[in-house]
Amino acid sequence: MTSPPPDGSRDRRIEDPSNLWIIHPAGRALLPWAIARHISANLVSVLGFLLGAAAAAAYAQWHDWRFALVGLALSIGWLIADGLDGMVARATGTASAIGRVLDGVCDHGVFILIYVVIATSIGTGEGWAWALGAGGAHIVQSSLYEGERARFHRRVRGLAPVRKMAGGGNPIVQGYDWLATWIDRIAIPFDRLFTNPAIASSVAAAYGDRAKWPMRLMIPLTANVRVYALFLACLVGDPRWFWWFELVPLFVITGIGIAWHRQVEATLLRQFAATVPAAAAPVFSVQPKDINQQ
Secondary structure (H helix, E strand, O other), X not given: OOOOOOOOOOOHHHOOHHHHHHHHHHHHHHHHHHHHOOOOHHHHHHHHHHHHHHHHHHHHHOOOHHHHHHHHHHHXXXXXXXXXXXXXXXXXXXXXXXXHHHHHHHHHHHHHHHHHHHHHHHOOHHHHHHHHHHHHXXXXXXXXXXXXXXXXXXXXXXXXXXXXXXXXXXXXXXXXXXXXXXXXXXXXXXXXXXXXXXXXXXXXHHHHHHHHHHHHHOHHHOHHHHHHHHHHHHHOOOOHHHHHHHHOHHHHHHHHHHHHHHHXXXXXXXXXHHHOOOOOOOOOOOOOHHHHOO
């Protein structure tokens, strides 16, 4: 098994290859520069959004390969910033519930801008229908995938879900957390295994070996793959191919991946459940920003 990245926040077994070799190394190279200039994680998120907005502006001319290439380059810059904000938050101890939501809003906001710009450039009702459908699919798929990934990272560390970084009375944070953790509530029986210190490490090892496969299947749900797919669709002259990719193949991958992940849980629960005493259900919440960061 390969070693984890320097900050230990992500498991390399389920990482997109471009994260391993391009996006995260670039973020780590920029981290000392950002810290030395007291650039906050939230400011990095906003700067990343601005890079994404510039990419959307470039994609307004998607029919010209040169503008599509500029859009790709700016999108990669946004992905680097999307990883850097989490690195800054971890390095400075400034992760927060608001920062977690800001990061998610910026991520979705970039793609919303891109969809709107491309739909406007197509200028037909059909184009807007494609954009709206794909945009809704994107939000659902990304939210589900981020939840699956957060669970994987927590479980391979042998950790039971605990309440962290609560959003207090902020209704936006509470709503975001509720959407991001609803599958956690389905997974309560399996997560009880981690409340038993005697077997938590064994469960974590067995889980990691089996759950890495459905998680690898779901790698196409990352923002990285969407960025590359959008560029290729524009390069062949029809961005609707990208929207079809989101509406059909990515929905199939989402369904299979989540069902497979639940099947892994059920198998391990049968294997280990006899060793776990009855316990109260753990309290669920979104994990800290470092786990959910790009």
